[in-house]
Amino acid sequence: MPTALASLVNHQVRLAARPQGMVKPSDWQFTEEPVAEPAEGGVLVKVLALSLDPAMRGWMNEGKSYIPPVGLGEVMRAGGIGRVLVSRNPAFKDGDTVTGGPGVQEYWSIPADQVKRSGVAKIDLRLGTVNQWLNVLGMPGMTGYFGLMDIGQPKPGETVVVSGAAGAVGQTVGQVAKIKGCRVVGIAGGPAKCAWVVKELGFDACIDYKAGDVKAGLKEHCPKGVDIYFDNVGGDILDAVLARINRKARIIICGAISQYNNEGAVVGPKNYLSLLVNRARMEGMVVFDYAERYPQAIAELAGYLKDGRMKSKEDVVDGGVAAFPAALPKLFSGENFGKLVLKVADA
Ligand SMILES: NC(=O)c1ccc[n+]([C@@H]2O[C@H](COP(=O)([O-])OP(=O)(O)OC[C@H]3O[C@@H](n4cnc5c(N)ncnc54)[C@H](OP(=O)(O)O)[C@@H]3O)[C@@H](O)[C@H]2O)c1
Structure with a gap:
């Protein structure tokens, strides 16, 4: 493994308890893991920014929904944007910017058999910034x-x-x-x-x-x-x-x-x-349900951003994954002004 990779640590936020009412700091647990070189067919992504969504509150609950709940002890589910650090998969190159569901952690390691299922996809930063790709284009x-x-x-x-x-x-x-x-x-x-x-x-x-x-x-x-x-x-x-x-x-x-x-x-x-x-x-x-038609909508909305007919406002919280527990409740108090984004690393 390259020495630079061997020295990296992946900081994570995991679901520790199912909240009653409003989310509390004790519902989360912080963990860290070494970052491993991906095996053949896998991809290693450095997370740049995470999408904080009201739906996260529902994913913390037990019970049937449109998507299974996050399990206790699992890394909290989150959409986000990242940069491919090491690709051993022909669909991605080192340095590609990608969207997907990395979860609340600093590095997203996608094994070969999960690359398709994970929904990881390249994005074009000429159409919009990282934050816009979590908002109007996301x-x-x-x-x-x-x-x-x-x-x-x-x-x-x-x-x-x-x-x-x-x-x-x-x-x-x-x-x-x-x-x-x-x-x-x-x-x-x-x-x-x-x-x-x-x-x-x-x-x-x-x-x-x-x-x-x-x-x-x-x-x-x-x-x-x-x-x-x-x-x-x-x-x-x-x-x-x-x-x-x-x-x-x-x-x-x-x-x-x-x-x-x-x-x-x-x-x-x-x-x-x-x-x-x-x-x-x-x-x-x-x-x-509309995933197959996202490209059509992205093209239309990116056109409006470019010609000035649309604006995209994001509310970016700094502080990396450690800031996640304090940032998420802003959605429920209305403290966020625009799309709530957690910055994890410089783009
Ligand atoms: N169906 C889907 O596929 C799907 C996908 C994405 C999002 N959603 C839903 O879309 C909604 C908006 O999500 P978003 O990501 O765009 O969040 P958002 O609007 O950026 O942030 C949440 C906002 O909700 C408002 N709010 C909080 N508590 C409220 C209350 N008790 N009464 C009225 N307003 C309240 C606050 O704004 P104010 O300051 O104006 O109160 C807060 O800023 C959520 O219900 C989310 O679950 C659904």
């Missing part, structure tokens, strides 16, 4: 794009409401809906986020749900009702929007972050009969 961008376009099916002149508007998914949804000719109303927490989506992203309006009455805000800013609601938060905000939907409205159930830390059961919408009255539909989506 999983959140794909979620916003396909949720809006496939399920929402926006038409020019329609009114689109998106919650979590200043977050990773929300910023893509609102900007793409504007490009497609819709009236876009965001819902976000606090004056700074609301001002940003209107002034910088060009949304028509934004309702600060922390300042008060979402119902009144919807009435004021959606005078023709709501045709598409892209729901990132669930809870009372979903009920408020259901009360304003139009006939044949489409509601995309992307997430329900207001419910992820409940100690009891998830609380569903009370106003669901509005779907009946308005012949509307509500449909869940999981981004991974």
